[in-house]
Amino acid sequence: MEVGILEEKDISQAVIGRLPRYFRYLGELRDEGVERISSQDLSELMKVTASQIRQDLNNFGGFGQQGYGYNVEYLYDEIGKLLGLDRQHNFVIIGAGNLGRALGNYLNFERRGFILRGMFDQDPGLVGREVRNVRVMPMEELERFIRENDIDIAVLTIPKAGAEEVADRLVRTGIRAIWNFAHVDLNVPEEIQVENVHLSDSLMKLSYNLRRYTKDCEEGQGGIDRR
């Protein structure tokens, strides 16, 4: 895509995926009162190459200064802005089961500007419950609520069977981002942002690596025990 002069150039998702981690380390440094840091020092802390750090940051413009390094506070703030943490995001949780309620109770999100506005569930037994002063509503109220409350993120914590249908409803209602915990790949228009958290996939990956390493040990020269 030819980019307009004001537009950021297209950043790879690999880089974007690393931003929260930079943000986390910079936040810690800031809390420790560290004022500036070189890509070299940061790279040792984070166990990545200094090259990668400089390359990554330069996607967004010159945050550093030759001969000085990076100002921790400034860089922290700038990355925070890139991540949209300088604004407020209203979100709803769809699916008030264990996971949905757990996420609803996760206070840290609020600190970052993500405000839980509503929860929904199709189970009448859950409707009416409260999670941090937010009442669980029936699914029928979903569209109205989203429209009236300026919701921009929907968190999907429902079984996969219902996920696709709910996603369609969300898209039709104008939601622009879905944080998807349902164990299915949603089929939505490409302008809708979807971030998947497939917990079982993650667990299986761990299981693969566990099995793999055990196997290596058995096959290698008796190596390190399995017990």
Added chain:
Amino acid sequence: MEVGILEEKDISQAVIGRLPRYFRYLGELRDEGVERISSQDLSELMKVTASQIRQDLNNFGGFGQQGYGYNVEYLYDEIGKLLGLDRQHNFVIIGAGNLGRALGNYLNFERRGFILRGMFDQDPGLVGREVRNVRVMPMEELERFIRENDIDIAVLTIPKAGAEEVADRLVRTGIRAIWNFAHVDLNVPEEIQVENVHLSDSLMKLSYNLRRYTKDCEEGQGGIDRR
């Protein structure tokens, strides 16, 4: 590492990360009674290239047959074995807060051979509670319990402040895999498998993309030209 003749060659984490997704689609096909599928057809279903599928699968040996394709049931089973789903894994959850309890209640894990054996929390108010017949125990019992119950995976759902210390205890006790939900990068020996689920990182990534797309729309002529 020089590999012995019996040893699988080293597979990139990119490939491994895709295995659970293959497994998921193959499971659905199997449930629908589909007997065989070509890399071409599967690629259309999964929205990846047929080349990638063939390349990925061939890391593990020839699962297919020229002129025929892949037998769905067989491939499903083989990938399941690669993912270690043919064995039983005993796991404990450390941190019995909302997230820990939600994961403990997640029945699907059990179906795949992951059995919740114990839960731990340092909060006396949570100790004694039950999650699916598993009692929450005090942290003092952690080491003994792990040793006596053949635990191989620990799920860490505690605040980041305590995570590093608990991880050290786990490593000393001989745990071999950690599913880490604490918002911190654990420092453990490389033979310990760690799979991180950094929920806030994930949400921030979504937030970046949301902000980014909004920005593009405002700046571009409102166009759909994402990419």
Added chain:
DNA sequence: TAGATTGTTAATCGATTAACAATC
């Protein structure tokens, strides 16, 4: 056999790392 489709090699693409000139 002829057609289909894999397994695998070769080409391309993208991401990471290295190097160094620019500059604070």
Added chain:
DNA sequence: TAGATTGTTAATCGATTAACAATC
């Protein structure tokens, strides 16, 4: 100014895609 360290270009590496010979 001299030293430090970035920003950025060039080199390398790895992952993805394309092509096609092998083979069912």
